[in-house]
Amino acid sequence: MSTLQAVRGMHDILPEHMPYWSKLERALCDLFAAYGYSEMRLPIVEKTELFKRSIGEVTDIVEKEMYSFDDRNGESLTLRPEGTAGCVRAGIEHGLIQPQQAHKWWYSGAMFRHERPQKGRYRQFHQVGIEAFGLEGPDVDVELILLTRRLWQVLGLSAVVQLEINTLGSSESRHAYRALLVEYFNAHRDRLDEDSVRRLERNPLRILDSKNPDLKPVIEAAPRLYDSLDEASRTHFSQLQELLQAVGVSFTVNPHLVRGLDYYNRTVFEWKTDRLGAQAAVAAGGRYDGLVAQLGGKPVPAIGCALGMERVVALLQEIGAAPLAERVDVYMVMAGDAALRAGLGLAEQWRDDIPGLRMLVNTGGGSFKAQFRRADRSAARWAVILGDDEVREQVVTLKPLREQGEQLRVAWADASGTLKSLLGLTTSSMT
RNA sequence: GUGGCUGUAGCUCAAUAGGUAGAGCACAGGAUUGUGAUUCCUGGUGUCGUGGGUUCGAUUCCCAUCAGCCACCCCA
DSSP, rough: OOSOOOOOOOOOGGGHHHHHHHHHHHHHHHHHHHTTTTEEOOSSEEEEHHHHHHTTTTIIIIIOOOOEEEEETTTTEOOOOOHHHHHHHHHHHHHHHOOTOEEEEEEEEEEEEOOOOBBBOOEEEEEEEEEEESSSOOOHHHHHHHHHHHHHHHHGGGGOOHHHHHEEHHHHHHHHHHHHHHHHHTGGGGGHHHHHHHHHHGGGGGGGGOOOGGGGHHHHHHHHHHHHHHHHHHHHHHHHHHHHHHTTOOOOOTTTTTSSSSSSSSEEEEOOSSSSTTOOOOEEEEEEEHHHHTSOOOOOEEEEEEOOOOHOOOOOOOOTOOOOOOOOOOOEEEOOOHHHHHHHHHHHHHHHHHOOOOOOOOOOOOOOHHHHHHHHHHTTTTEEEOOOOHHHTTTEEEEEEESSSOOEEHHEEEEEEHHHHHHTOTTTTOO
């Protein structure tokens, strides 16, 4: 192969896509500030052991999807496949996660999973993680859902996402149920398909969610999770539903909603869409009350949620959302060496005089026609014209590009004042 | 990891029952010796994804490989 290509599944996000990303990122930042969640930044690489102990040894992620390698000292390191483990590790390591204390954090960044690339699925992808520690819920469970629901509202995506919730019960009741299920499906092993036999070892709860219609009778006769649910989890779940109803959040209970990571318990939820092909989950999360202790911290309840940024961006494009357009105030058109010399200086002076000014100075020469074409395509509101005549008379010509109007000729000494009032710029206009 | 489809100019695509390729858009210059649309004229580029095989000759046929897409699986 003579030309270099990006590594499979690791995509470039080009300038033309950034307006959608910026729209999402700004909305998120505003929301986190509004709800009182603090940002943290975490390493992309962690010890492999961390993911094995948190996500679970027999999950797909740990068994076959991690980018792991040996460090120079022989220790196994891994490119993070998800964010919660590193967040919990950091919280414990710095003594932040303590009983009787609440913390609400968020972070974002690249995650890595060696899966087959597909629409909405990449080997390097970006997640926003939201975590809350030290709170039993279900009030904080609802807050997390409300925060994400508000994000959809802000982005105009409410109509294309639906909320599903479920409970997995306490770790104990979940494990008891799991054993019950394994026993049941083992007794009917001959009626399972190949995938489900494999799931029997790995994640038996997922058999319940099989897409194979042949399995429907076996699945319907299987023991139900709700029958094994402990009393406290039952109460937690019904309070959660009452609170959601009280604040007008619509949802469906999906008894088959199971998370792929081992550490979840009690509340799990998922925002799904039918606009992105098979990759339906846009954001998903749940409680992980046992994880902090499991990783060596004190027992502290926690809940978290992850949002797939590529998927949200894809949704924004899918529904034809308006990208966040960058404003351009002025495009400077120049003809000749004298104009270039004068123009570069004038432009710098205006940048000093007019805070917030967004000005493109023509580079690379070109005829007036070409320069005006560039000015037009830049979406600038005004063209500043500097040719031989203007340089001789020490003036600039200002031409409105977005609306009808006469050209103005302004002396260099007055130009920044005139521009400032024409543009109506104040120091705080940062659109 | 499994299966199906695809891969030609910067982008979207066409063509050649095997004889080394075109169009639109975009870009540059001009008609308009200093003014954005439209129109018209002019201009260039392709290792036809990569490697190998068959053939006098392969972009076309065969094999492999890489990548993309779609689904399974899994998940954000």
